[in-house]
Amino acid sequence: MRRSEHSAAARRDELLGRTRAISLAVVGTAAAASLGLGTVFAHETPGHASTVAPAPPPAATPSPPAATPSPPAAPRSAGSSSGATPHHTSQQKRLTTPPQQPAPTPAAPQVSSGGS
């Protein structure tokens, strides 16, 4: 009688141990899957890898000289946002000028046809 009780308790402990082991493996899998998926999302999302958002057409604002350095409010790298303000909130407040304006061409435009 005592032997059967002992074997039943051993069997119960073995089953509980198996449940615990599988559960721990599942938790580890969930943690690894969360980390992996987060990494995949971080690499797949457009805009995260790109460093500069395209600027709006500069038709409304006068163009600064070509030698003007990049303004401090130029878009930052999406992945390098830090501090209290996330990059997406800082970008949605104002439109920024492009970091470099196209250099003006000194030569006159060439006419390939239709000139007289």
Next chain:
Amino acid sequence: MAFWYATRAFGVVALVFLTATVVLGIAGTARFAAHGLPRVVTAGLHRNLSLLVLALVALHVLTTVADGYAPIGFASAVVPFDSAYRPLWLGLGAVAFDMLLAVAVTSLLRDRLSCRTWRGVHWLAYACWPVALWHSLGTGTDSKVPWLLTLDALCAAGVVGAVWWRLSLMAPGPGRTAALAASAVLPLATGILVYIGPLQPHWAERAGTPPAILHSRASRSGGRR
């Protein structure tokens, strides 16, 4: 930004493990026991998985609120259709979370409840799963991604297969017929929802994304979809 990636990852993983929990629960109702997996093990796994799902959903909510990109507060996680961000689809997530909480709490208090009450609340798990799936499809940033759609389809196939297997063990009757019909109609409706919803252009706008977020998105090159 890291919070946004984390919340999406936790959401996807929570859905997968919720699927596993539901399948294990259905298997448990049929007294299923595999070689090396006696019922006491599957029942313990079912319980531990459901607690894991709760933890994952809690992390999903925490990271969503902490991110601050979308105007979502803690109240929106439990009060359905309260959010300004995709109210219907986020509200479905709140409904699923509430049902999951009810199922988990009544299971933890099972000794103090009547079997009838516990079982009645536990039936919410069958409703919780499709609602969570619709929340994922409707508000998920990555609803259009093929491999995630495949994952959703696999989850749906797992649950529908388990339900059909369970129903095949039941005696014929009106309840079984209704359950079979529901398990056939719901996946079809979900497929139609995906086709006319997230797979179509301008879904973010139609889903109820606030204009401020849409405009900020448009000012960036391919921000969050």
